[in-house]
Amino acid sequence: MTVADQISYYGDRLAILAHHYQADAIVDHAHFVGDSLELARRVTELAAEHIVFCGVHFMAESAAILARPEQKVHAPVLEAGCVMANMAPASLLAVVLARLCQSGARVVPLTYVNSSAAIKAVVGRHGGAVCTSANAPRMLRWALDAGDAVLFLPDANLGANTARVLGLPHTSVQRLDLRASGNHVPPAQPSIRVYLWPGCCAVHHKIRLADIERLRRHHPEARILVHPECRPEVVAASDGAGSTSYLIREAAAAPSGSTLAIGTEDNLVQRLARRHPEVTILPVRQVLCSNMAKTDLAALQAKLAELEIAHPVRVDAKTAGAAREALERMLAACASGA
Numbered sequence: 001m002t003v004a005d006q007i008s009y010y011g012d013r014l015a016i017l018a019h020h021y022q023a024d025a026i027v028d029h030a031h032f033v034g035d036s037l038e039l040a041r042r043v044t045e046l047a048a049e050h051i052v053f054c055g056v057h058f059m060a061e062s063a064a065i066l067a068r069p070e071q072k073v074h075a076p077v078l079e080a081g082c083v084m085a086n087m088a089p090a091s092l093l094a095v096v097l098a099r100l101c102q103s104g105a106r107v108v109p110l111t112y113v114n115s116s117a118a119i120k121a122v123v124g125r126h127g128g129a130v131c132t133s134a135n136a137p138r139m140l141r142w143a144l145d146a147g148d149a150v151l152f153l154p155d156a157n158l159g160a161n162t163a164r165v166l167g168l169p170h171t172s173v174q175r176l177d178l179r180a181s182g183n184h185v186p187p188a189q190p191s192i193r194v195y196l197w198p199g200c201c202a203v204h205h206k207i208r209l210a211d212i213e214r215l216r217r218h219h220p221e222a223r224i225l226v227h228p229e230c231r232p233e234v235v236a237a238s239d240g241a242g243s244t245s246y247l248i249r250e251a252a253a254a255p256s257g258s259t260l261a262i263g264t265e266d267n268l269v270q271r272l273a274r275r276h277p278e279v280t281i282l283p284v285r286q287v288l289c290s291n292m293a294k295t296d297l298a299a300l301q302a303k304l305a306e307l308e309i310a311h312p313v314r315v316d317a318k319t320a321g322a323a324r325e326a327l328e329r330m331l332a333a334c335a336s337g338a
């Protein structure tokens with residue numbers, strides 16, 4: 001049976017969701033393509049009993065948290081993790097929060113959606129929230145208003161870039177030293193408003209200032225746009241930075257005959273280049289997510305073949321409940337315009 005035959009065999013009982021960073025071979029078979037939050041939200045609207053999430057593990061977890069009890073969320077490759085999410089173990093977060101709060105300061109944790117369910121649960125229990133790359137400035141403002149300081153995790157680049165968008169002086173932003181199991185973390189100081197967890201996306205962090213400088217030399221006509229998971233110096237040297245949805249919108253709006261250089265995962269850059277042949281679309285640097293690439297057609301086919309008997313991705317009820325609180329605080333803050 002081909003993948004197309006398998007999909008038609010399940011009919012309405014199946015929905016395949018694919019992240020923008022998946023290869024075309026997967027995207028071509030997906031019912032919906034989007035970023036992690038768009039896809040997780042999509043789950044709540046689906047009638048399908050089986051949801052196959054082609055992305056990385058934390059995305060399937062978020063989908064499982066939001067899915068109805070009768071729905072089953074499957075990941076074709078359980079080992080497809082996210083390097084950034086793995087940089088923030090939940091047990092270490094609890095230690096770091098305890099140390100920061102020793103001074104009596106209220107430090108509000110704000111976690112990027114690219115984190116495990118266990119991290120979102122710790123954040124939820126501490127009165128914190130989730131953010132995405134699209135709403136990070138709004139959510140950082142919300143968290144600053146809710147306490148004395150914010151612990152932003154796991155992506156230090158996104159945290160630093162967002163603090164800069166809000167105009168916070170760099171002296172009020174501090175990157176934590178998490179060696180020695182968090183024992184170097186001092187109690188919160190009144191002068192620091194944002195503490196950065198020292199994690200990063202292994203893919204976007206590869207894009208360097210030298211890549212921007214090379215592009216400026218060889219393609220002075222190019223408008224350069226990057227994802228805010230890139231290093232702060234890369235973002236500062238670019239013409240714009242924003243979420244995956246922003247990059248997709250900007251590519252669609254680019255004038256015919258113009259040149260756009262995009263700094264993000266290469267599957268998306270190449271797809272945008274094919275979708276908009278009237279615009280010259282170049283990668284700032286070719287960077288691929290090896291974990292996203294673990295889901296290939298053979299893995300999807302194998303998962304579809306065992307769907308009725310496969311163990312779905314599950315998040316235990318306690319973790320899911322606390323993680324949902326953190327997600328719901330984000331939805332409420334964004335809905336109220338806070």
Ligand code: SF4
Nearest residue numbers: 082083201202203289
């Ligand atoms: S692109 Fe970066 S953040 Fe996204 S899954 Fe890969 S390592 Fe994680």
